[in-house]
Amino acid sequence: MGSRLQRSSTNEHRDPLAAAHIYYGDSHKKASRVRTWSTQVGSAATTTNTGAKLPTRRSSHDEQTLQPRRFLVDVNKTLTSLLSREDTDGNCQITIDDDGPKVFSLGTAASNGINKADIRGTYMLSNLLQELTLAQDYGRNVIYLDEARLNENPVNRLERLIRDHFWDGLTRRIDGSNIAKVGRDPKDWTSDPRPRIYVPRGAPEQYDYYTRIAKESPDMRLDVQWLNEECDDPAYVRDLNAAPGLLAVAMEEYVDPKTGNTDLRGLPFVVPGGRFNELYGWDSYMESLGLLINGRVDLVKSMVQHFCFCIKHYGKILNANRTYYLCRTQPPFLSDMALRVYDRIKFEPGALDFLRQAILAAIKEYHNIWMSEPRYDPESGLTRYRPGGIGVPPETEASHFVHVLDPYAKKHGMTFESFVQAYNSGEIKEPVLDDYFLHDRAVRESGHDTSYRLERIAASLATVDLNALLYKYEQDIARTIRGHFGDSLVIPAEFCTKGQVPGHVESSAVWDRRSKRRRALMDKYMWDEEQGMYFDYNTVTKKHTGYESATTFWPMWSGVATPRQAAILVAKALPKFEAFGGLVSGTEKSRGPVGLERPNRQWDYPFGWAPQQILAWVGLQRYGYEAEAQRLAYRWIYMICKAFVDFNGVVVEKYDVTRPIDPHKVEAEYGNQGSDFKGVPREGFGWVNASYIYGLTLINAHQKRALGALTTYDTFLKATEALGL
Numbered sequence: 001m002g003s004r005l006q007r008s009s010t011n012e013h014r015d016p017l018a019a020a021h022i023y024y025g026d027s028h029k030k031a032s033r034v035r036t037w038s039t040q041v042g043s044a045a046t047t048t049n050t051g052a053k054l055p056t057r058r059s060s061h062d063e064q065t066l067q068p069r070r071f072l073v074d075v076n077k078t079l080t081s082l083l084s085r086e087d088t089d090g091n092c093q094i095t096i097d098d099d100g101p102k103v104f105s106l107g108t109a110a111s112n113g114i115n116k117a118d119i120r121g122t123y124m125l126s127n128l129l130q131e132l133t134l135a136q137d138y139g140r141n142v143i144y145l146d147e148a149r150l151n152e153n154p155v156n157r158l159e160r161l162i163r164d165h166f167w168d169g170l171t172r173r174i175d176g177s178n179i180a181k182v183g184r185d186p187k188d189w190t191s192d193p194r195p196r197i198y199v200p201r202g203a204p205e206q207y208d209y210y211t212r213i214a215k216e217s218p219d220m221r222l223d224v225q226w227l228n229e230e231c232d233d234p235a236y237v238r239d240l241n242a243a244p245g246l247l248a249v250a251m252e253e254y255v256d257p258k259t260g261n262t263d264l265r266g267l268p269f270v271v272p273g274g275r276f277n278e279l280y281g282w283d284s285y286m287e288s289l290g291l292l293i294n295g296r297v298d299l300v301k302s303m304v305q306h307f308c309f310c311i312k313h314y315g316k317i318l319n320a321n322r323t324y325y326l327c328r329t330q331p332p333f334l335s336d337m338a339l340r341v342y343d344r345i346k347f348e349p350g351a352l353d354f355l356r357q358a359i360l361a362a363i364k365e366y367h368n369i370w371m372s373e374p375r376y377d378p379e380s381g382l383t384r385y386r387p388g389g390i391g392v393p394p395e396t397e398a399s400h401f402v403h404v405l406d407p408y409a410k411k412h413g414m415t416f417e418s419f420v421q422a423y424n425s426g427e428i429k430e431p432v433l434d435d436y437f438l439h440d441r442a443v444r445e446s447g448h449d450t451s452y453r454l455e456r457i458a459a460s461l462a463t464v465d466l467n468a469l470l471y472k473y474e475q476d477i478a479r480t481i482r483g484h485f486g487d488s489l490v491i492p493a494e495f496c497t498k499g500q501v502p503g504h505v506e507s508s509a510v511w512d513r514r515s516k517r518r519r520a521l522m523d524k525y526m527w528d529e530e531q532g533m534y535f536d537y538n539t540v541t542k543k544h545t546g547y548e549s550a551t552t553f554w555p556m557w558s559g560v561a562t563p564r565q566a567a568i569l570v571a572k573a574l575p576k577f578e579a580f581g582g583l584v585s586g587t588e589k590s591r592g593p594v595g596l597e598r599p600n601r602q603w604d605y606p607f608g609w610a611p612q613q614i615l616a617w618v619g620l621q622r623y624g625y626e627a628e629a630q631r632l633a634y635r636w637i638y639m640i641c642k643a644f645v646d647f648n649g650v651v652v653e654k655y656d657v658t659r660p661i662d663p664h665k666v667e668a669e670y671g672n673q674g675s676d677f678k679g680v681p682r683e684g685f686g687w688v689n690a691s692y693i694y695g696l697t698l699i700n701a702h703q704k705r706a707l708g709a710l711t712t713y714d715t716f717l718k719a720t721e722a723l724g725l
């Protein structure tokens with residue numbers, strides 16, 4: 001009987017590397033239900049690894065055959081046994097930090113689970129743990145498990161997990177179906193965290209919708225609130241900190257197939273991951289670069305629609321859609337994101353209108369946010385990160401500002417908490433602290449929170465990054481008006497900015513002039529020919545800062561650098577930033593010494609971030625530095641992949657690019673997001689997922705093979721040089 005079933009099961013068609021919902025989902029369940037030998041398997045599998053009594057039937061180790069091997073596994077027993085033997089530090093992950101035997105026997109499917117084969121080494125054992133955890137999620141008791149899932153080429157495995165699992169794990173919609181999940185805020189500091197949604201006055205249909213949902217499901221405790229018309233008034237935003245909540249984003253009408261009724265449904269978006277469970281500004285752009293490669297145009301398109309909604313109702317693309325972010329935005333990427341989507345949907349109905357709406361929104365944002373004071377500096381003609389706000393940013397880790405605030409609490413003879421309350425409410429005035437937090441908010445708006453490049457001066461800096469991005473806006477808008485709207489774009493009333501009359505027409509020439517002017521200003525204030533780098537310009541001291549930051553490559557991404565400047569950047573600047581795992585955020589020299597009194601900042605040396613890598617690769621390619629882009633992409637992918645292999649599939653927010661063994665172990669500020677999972681990683685981290693997928697498109701087949709064998713870049717280089725390749 002066993003052999004008959006065994007034959008029928010081996011004939012069963014199932015892709016060994018299918019996504020978990022297919023592999024462990026219903027079809028698999030049906031197949032294993034007809035099997036009668038699951039109990040035998042369970043006892044056989046546990047016996048070998050736990051040292052319990054051997055079964056009466058003779059068991060032996062299967063010889064490795066040329067046939068792809070499959071195992072027959074009792075999920076729960078094997079999982080318990082595997083963790084007790086191999087997860088010696090008890091964190092529900094199998095990593096190189098564990099010192100178990102690193103070998104575990106499984107019963108082979110060919111022998112009906114009687115004969116054993118060994119699973120060896122951290123990578124295969126951790127993959128076994130991951131697969132069993134997934135099987136358990138799908139309610140499986142007994143599974144067939146293809147060895148191909150355990151010894152899969154790691155480069156391919158991570159690519160597959162991102163495509164088939166991580167994006168879905170990070171996707172949210174805000175509507176009745178899941179407001180309980182997306183409403184959850186790991187950063188909520190109040191004593192009664194509950195889902196709460198604020199709806200702007202211009203979206204009454206959403207107010208009615210959420211009010212109905214709240215009534216229909218009282219257990220959810222959904223609190224629905226109107227948002228004030230003046231929604232970014234600093235005192236109002238501060239007061240909302242007593243009852244923080246989500247900010248509504250775009251919804252669409254749809255017909256419920258079950259009832260035939262028309263209802264609202266949230267448009268999907270991708271969150272960064274970890275404690276960041278909302279729609280972010282620049283994370284969304286970075287994520288979109290990977291999503292587009294993975295064919296998820298729908299998701300990127302709807303994130304652009306969310307940004308248009310935000311500009312319309314909140315006046316800006318929000319840092320993220322929570323009340324405590326109402327005053328600030330993040331680095332602007334909307335024009336590029338919309339153009340990339342348009343390129344993919346241009347033959348679909350409504351595509352041109354989609355592009356028109358996005359470009360109109362970008363124009364409005366450009367004028368109202370970036371070219372208006374206080375962000376705009378009329379003296380230099382450049383722009384700064386400089387959001388409004390009052391008091392201490394509530395979303396940070398509680399300990400973040402202790403060193404800054406403690407001396408003031410002592411000075412006033414108050415506890416830390418009561419001082420913060422009195423300072424926030426304005427009862428106590430401390431102008432020096434006001435200044436500190438003005439800069440701190442600017443640091444957060446820049447996305448580079450935090451770094452010694454920006455601390456205590458950010459709001460005074462016209463940064464290279466921001467002005468490079470605005471140059472890109474100016475160029476993209478000019479190109480779009482010319483190329484898609486006959487060089488004449490009518491600005492409807494809702495997109496008009498101060499002083500514009502509805503129906504006003506924009507042509508490309510004015511945008512071209514704006515970009516030329518910005519290039520000239522960046523050359524004048526930021527470009528340092530001798531150093532071969534761009535530096536941030538301090539609008540107060542009227543000097544550039546000299547702080548060496550990887551943002552110096554952003555003018556290559558946006559095209560503001562001339563070919564000559566690009567050549568100088570590659571020759572002089574690149575060597576200062578290139579490390580084992582890619583680009584460091586800033587140089588060690590600029591960061592200065594760190595220690596107890598001056599702790600590491602996460603956006604400084606020795607840390608590397610996905611956006612810095614991606615923008616540098618694209619910039620290098622743009623000016624023809626293919627080999628450099630490939631080399632940097634190789635280093636970054638190698639580092640991610642090595643940590644993925646040795647640490648149970650981990651993919652995190654940022655890496656220490658100088659640390660070859662465990663680059664994901666970053667002890668700075670709030671630690672590292674993405675590392676805290678049990679058994680199996682489900683999300684990775686949004687922009688790192690994207691950088692991995694995008695980076696893989698840069699390297700060649702030879703490099704990809706070398707990466708699959710976990711070959712460091714230096715070894716790869718030596719080998720190729722020796723072969724004269």
Ligand SMILES: OC[C@H]1O[C@H](O[C@H]2O[C@H](CO)[C@@H](O)[C@H](O)[C@H]2O)[C@H](O)[C@@H](O)[C@@H]1O
Binds near residue numbers: 280282319395449
């Ligand atoms: O809670 C602390 C800070 O967290 C965010 O910043 C960091 O995560 C973001 C999401 O991945 C990312 O966009 C940013 O670059 C990171 O530094 C948040 O954006 C900050 O406003 C917040 O204070």
Ligand SMILES: [Ca+2]
Binds near residue numbers: 086090093094095097
């Ligand atoms: Ca462990």
